[in-house]
Amino acid sequence: MRYISTRGKAPALGFEEAMLSGLARDGGLYLPETIPTLAAGEIAALAGRPYEEVALALMRPFVGESFSEAEFKAIIARAYAGFGHAARAPLVQLEANHFLLELFHGPTLAFKDFAMQLIGQLFQAALARRGERVTIVGATSGDTGSAAIEAFKGLDNVDVFILFPEGRVSDVQRKQMTTPGEANVHALAVEGDFDTCQALLKDMFNDFAFRDEVRLAGVNSINWARVLAQVVYYFTAATSLGAPGRAVRFTVPTGNFGDIFAGLIAQKMGLPVEKLIIATNQNDILHRTLETGAYRRGEVVPSISPSMDIQVSSNFERALYYAYEGDCAAVAAQMGALAEGGFTISQGAIDWLRAHFASGRASEEETMATIRATYATSGEVICPHTAVGVKVARAHLGASGAPMITLATAHPAKFPDAVEEATGIRPALPARLARQFEAEERQTPVAADLAALEALIRERRAR
Numbered sequence: 465m466r467y468i469s470t471r472g473k474a475p476a477l478g479f480e481e482a483m484l485s486g487l488a489r490d491g492g493l494y495l496p497e498t499i500p501t502l503a504a505g506e507i508a509a510l511a512g513r514p515y516e517e518v519a520l521a522l523m524r525p526f527v528g529e530s531f532s533e534a535e536f537k538a539i540i541a542r543a544y545a546g547f548g549h550a551a552r553a554p555l556v557q558l559e560a561n562h563f564l565l566e567l568f569h570g571p572t573l574a575f576k577d578f579a580m581q582l583i584g585q586l587f588q589a590a591l592a593r594r595g596e597r598v599t600i601v602g603a604t605s606g607d608t609g610s611a612a613i614e615a616f617k618g619l620d621n622v623d624v625f626i627l628f629p630e631g632r633v634s635d636v637q638r639k640q641m642t643t644p645g646e647a648n649v650h651a652l653a654v655e656g657d658f659d660t661c662q663a664l665l666k667d668m669f670n671d672f673a674f675r676d677e678v679r680l681a682g683v684n685s686i687n688w689a690r691v692l693a694q695v696v697y698y699f700t701a702a703t704s705l706g707a708p709g710r711a712v713r714f715t716v717p718t719g720n721f722g723d724i725f726a727g728l729i730a731q732k733m734g735l736p737v738e739k740l741i742i743a744t745n746q747n748d749i750l751h752r753t754l755e756t757g758a759y760r761r762g763e764v765v766p767s768i769s770p771s772m773d774i775q776v777s778s779n780f781e782r783a784l785y786y787a788y789e790g791d792c793a794a795v796a797a798q799m800g801a802l803a804e805g806g807f808t809i810s811q812g813a814i815d816w817l818r819a820h821f822a823s824g825r826a827s828e829e830e831t832m833a834t835i836r837a838t839y840a841t842s843g844e845v846i847c848p849h850t851a852v853g854v855k856v857a858r859a860h861l862g863a864s865g866a867p868m869i870t871l872a873t874a875h876p877a878k879f880p881d882a883v884e885e886a887t888g889i890r891p892a893l894p895a896r897l898a899r900q901f902e903a904e905e906r907q908t909p910v911a912a913d914l915a916a917l918e919a920l921i922r923e924r925r926a927r
């Protein structure tokens with residue numbers, strides 16, 4: 465399997481190289497040259513199988529010869545062994561025809577663990593085999609960073625630096641990044657918001673001299689291996705509810721468009737997904753784009769669902785690649801225009817997007833009201849991100865008879881203040897996390913300055 469850049473000007477790479485580099489050298493994102501499809505009978509055969517077995521069957525064709533079947537199987541087993549639920553991604557019913565897909569049973573209590581635990585193991589195996597060492601730098605609005613630190617801490621062949629917006633992540637998120645004591649992980653508190661962190665990271669990847677010097681690797685949600693790992697739970701959920709015999713719909717709380725994009729890949733592989741519904745908080749660039757056909761960035765306004773406080777949605781570029789039917793020049797032109805504030809999508813491309821996606825937004829008040837109402841009507845305590853999804857899903861419930869599956873992206877205990885205010889219940893952290901949080905915090909403040917940041921990374925990484 466070969467991977468090509470959405471902007472068409474970088475060499476095609478194999479799975480392992482695409483995974484280790486993250487961003488393509490022309491600034492684009494990697495996508496598989498072709499997407500393998502499953503026949504209805506093959507999808508039906510996945511129903512009821514253990515999560516790891518489904519993961520192996522679905523991901524194996526994308527990995528190609530990079531890992532042997534036995535090696536890949538062992539990697540998957542290790543990746544999900546630390547999850548606190550036997551089903552890994554259990555389904556819970558909220559109301560008639562509406563289900564929650566609980567993606568928060570991993571070690572840092574957010575869906576990011578599904579991808580990050582897997583790529584930690586994949587990096588370890590690939591780098592050990594090559595005798596190489598890499599420097600992982602990631603930007604986080606909260607959950608990616610904690611998931612990355614948890615997945616890579618103590619591994620032999622990586623140094624990990626995580627940029628997070630100072631003061632804009634929850635206490636639990638910050639402690640998950642600052643309390644691990646392993647010498648190879650570094651939490652960097654950046655003066656600015658998440659878009660500042662993400663822009664610094666992009667600039668660093670475009671500094672090719674630095675990129676080669678420290679062998680920079682990216683594990684942000686633009687990394688193809690992360691998207692791939694997230695495809696699996698779309699299949700386990702849909703087959704549990706009758707796919708491929710019955711079509712389903714998914715509502716996905718969205719920021720960087722990585723999680724919902726995995727749903728599009730699942731659909732391209734043959735899963736009958738009738739609609740993918742984008743749920744945004746007040747930072748609603750994606751919802752506005754679908755409504756107006758123009759992608760225009762705004763100011764980030766901090767919300768109670770901070771992992772979605774994003775106005776430049778990186779993985780949307782991948783959707784544009786399909787919307788423009790693989791016209792890399794068109795994608796590159798639009799991404800270039802983003803620097804000036806935004807672009808208008810062509811009629812053909814916006815029609816394609818509206819055929820595959822619907823959207824909605826939840827205000828802060830609606831998010832709180834949804835946490836309260838969901839607890840009152842079902843007894844389920846949900847986090848603010850999940851509540852954004854539930855609110856938007858409810859607005860679409862009547863549109864067809866296909867079951868609606870809303871992705872529950874984080875455990876309520878990661879955002880206890882909002883949940884307590886809405887329900888009167890302060891959700892408790894699992895005991896293993898509570899213990900970890902007594903450790904001393906370690907973080908380094910950094911200004912939004914590329915040269916200073918690169919100097920810090922040079923100095924701190926092991927050689």
Ligand SMILES: *Cc1c(COP(=O)(O)O)cnc(C)c1O
Pocket residue numbers: 574575576607608685717718719720721722723724771772849873874
């Ligand atoms: C990262 C995150 C999201 C957004 O996911 P994207 O893949 O960036 O769209 C939503 N909810 C939670 C809890 C997250 O951590």
